[in-house]
Amino acid sequence: MKSRIILVLIFACLSIGMQAQKYITKTGTIEIFSETPMFTIEGINRKVASVINVETGDVVASTLVRSFKFKEALVEEHFNENYIESDKFPKSIFKGKIMNIDKIDFSKDGSYEITFEGKLTIHGTTNYIKEKGNLTIKEGVITVIVDFSVSLKAYKIKVEKSYEDAIKDDILLKIHFDYKPYNKKK
Template sequence: MPVPPIINVTVKTANMKRFFFLAFLSFLFISGAAHAQQYLTRTGQVTFRSEAPEELIEAQNNDVAAQLIVSEAKGQFIIPIKSFKFKKALLQEHFNENYMESDTYPKATYRFTIEDIRNVDFQKPGRYPVRTNGVITLKKTAKTIRVPGYIVVSNGDSIKVEASFSLSPADYDIQIPKLVENKIAKNIEINVRSTLSKP
């Protein structure tokens, strides 16, 4: 009677175990890489400043949600309108009820792509200039804009996004009564300072 090929069976079993082990390691690596390719926050900061002849108006929002997907060179900001805080309660009331109609339009969004994300080394600390192309939706109006900014890399787990640009209320159907038109600027300065982290 021939002897069963025990050695061959043992070798095949060892090879199968090695294959599944390597496959498992590959799965872990791919999963980790997928997480490493995006950054998130729910506490981003956006401020705006209106400097008009008769009044200076400033507001700050610390409840901004943001996402940056590095592998796809795209991202988004979601800004809850009612989270803007003013120094004067009356200004905040007028902003929400009369100008932004925040019960009807509760959020503004900016969805964008990054033109030159390859210039950013997410493993090396530094302040990298970038340009974004995207669509801002405010109230019922959506407009394409380009926004220059910076991605600041401080460590491997978080980044800071910085940008400054201006918007005209008239472009987004924000009606300014004649009575107060000298108190609100024709162009509103927007500043973004948000720290995003890996999930």
């Protein structure tokens, strides 16, 4: 009987420990940005979800490309229909790892430079990426800010000849996640 109680206690402790390992956000943002003398494209998506495991450094982030909003309705239409083809490829996913996770002390406030690598899928095309970013811990919230560029060609996104001067091949992505501890309710 006693051993059973101990077992239950151990499991309870374990599950509490496991809950604290994962952090989640469903309101992350990705801004995309391209600027040429002819044309500036700015889009924002505030419905990006991500889960981070602070023990292993595993990160998953995903979003639906239709959630991107642009200032000009016509740009939004072209983005969905001609470039990203959101009917055919509705989502973008990143699966990877923060490489220097063991250097980060999640028990207290602090700020770190992080290196992460993994597979990024956009427009149905997957590329291996390795980028740097910043991770800040403040009052139990983990904030990750990452800026990097993706090449349209690398993700097989075609730009018509007549627009080649207006749209850069390198598109800047500005990513912002505020993760909170993940507790599965009930």
